[in-house]
């Protein structure tokens with residue numbers, strides 16, 4: 001029996017609030033739901049982060 005490994009159901013993309021790094025040279029960002037701080041700092045460069053809405057695959 002051979003099972004297909006191409007079981008890629010399309011993941012719906014939804015508007016998601018994220019924290020985005022204010023440093024333009026940095027691509028750091030994180031989902032709001034992963035941050036428990038009111039004003040998190042970028043995990044990559046320690047810059048401030050601002051809230052932003054991105055279209056991202058929905059997390060189950």
Ligand SMILES: [Zn+2]
Pocket residue numbers: 021022023026027028042043044045046047
């Ligand atoms: Zn950064």
